[in-house]
Amino acid sequence: MKVCVYGAGAIGSLIAGRLACVSGIEVSVVARGEQLDAISRQGIHIVDASGEVTAHVKATDNPASLDVQDYVFLALKQHQLLDVVNSIEPLIGENTSLIPPTTGIPYWYFYGQPGAHGNRRIDRLDPGGTLWRAIPPQRVLGCVFRVAAQVVAPGAVHQDGSYAKLPLGEPDGSVSARVRRLSEAMCAAGFESPVVDNIRSWLWTKMISSLCWNPVAALTLATWGELAASPGVVDVVRRMMQEADAVACALGGPPPIAVEERLAAARSAPHHKMSMLQDLERGRPLEYQPLADSIEAMRDIAGLGTPTIDSVLALLRLRANRG
Structure with a gap:
């Protein structure tokens, strides 16, 4: 191979x-x-x-x-x-x-999916269908x-x-x-890498985790464990996850892991710095736009609101623009 x-x-x-x-x-x-x-x-x-x-x-x-x-x-x-x-x-x-990569919702998300959105192309995530063709x-x-x-x-x-x-x-x-x-x-190779029949649901799980934990880490400069130890921060992340989960469920991909279990995952690597915080500390651009585009494109398709996510992303944009 x-x-x-x-x-x-x-x-x-x-x-x-x-x-x-x-x-x-x-x-x-x-x-x-x-x-x-x-x-x-x-x-x-x-x-x-x-x-x-x-x-x-x-x-x-x-x-x-x-x-x-x-x-x-x-x-x-x-x-x-x-x-x-x-x-x-x-x-x-x-x-x-x-x-x-699956940082956000991928351009091929609706490919092969039955139902009303089957094979739908998401123009905001793939303008003009460039990736779909390439x-x-x-x-x-x-x-x-x-x-x-x-x-x-x-x-x-x-x-x-x-x-x-x-x-x-x-x-x-x-x-x-x-x-x-x-x-x-x-x-x-040592990974837990099963074949799943609901890969879209797992994509949502990863995307939602990145969408919710990364911005608050970049805004607070805190490790995963420090974030998990703050009840107020956990409450914000919980509300963000619940809003994103509602969009996922509306589009046929409910995350296979419950919100509370995803919140608890932060305790498995308490010293870990989220990738966005790593980038911030190294002076690299913050990769928030794919996450923002993903949730905004999908919530518009679903016809749902995401007020907590919107508020946190507004703060993150200001932080990112300050360099």
Whole structure:
């Protein structure tokens, strides 16, 4: 099996490094800068609850130097996807499956869904259908990255806590040979990665978590555990989750994990800093727009209001604009 991970941030490095430790899987990484240099020289160093491991992979900044792949993880920020759609062409063969990012609601959300919204294209999330054409939904597998990790040095990634659930699913809910094969590989790599028939519901779970925890972390500069220890903050996050859950339910994808269980998840990695806070501390742009676009596009389709979410995002926009 050939797997390429396009993007060597925390999640991409963790997936690539763990898969590279599985016999029979040839892993390559498309990276740049210090990450590329470090991975090329010394591999990917992973530290997690079970210990440490260093995995060696083929690393490049030129996808054309790689072979056609069986699976390509696009481990990028949502807003970076359009910038790389042309460069991934050398990786794609007749049977290549693509796993796009799921920071927010993906452009292919309604593909293969029965009912009134079946195959509906969401123009706000994919203006003009550019991604729909460049990464056809029939090539897509959904994967939800429910794991806390951060790059601690070039080529080194630390997984916070032991929770690492990455469910996989076909957009139409079927259990295909390709999704079973990838699930087996991911499980062999140490992830809890079952095949699910409701990948949209899991997408909502991840998106809602990012939408609710990330902004309050960036506004308060608090770790996950510090947020969870504040009853007032937890109440705000709870109301945000309930508003987003109502939109999900209206569009056929109720999250499979209850709000209180999602709130409790913060206690599993109390020292973890949410990705938006990590970006803020490193002087990077805050990736809130895909989340805002996702909830606003979907709530408009559902015809529902999200007043608490709107208020928190208004504060976050002001924070982001201050640099």
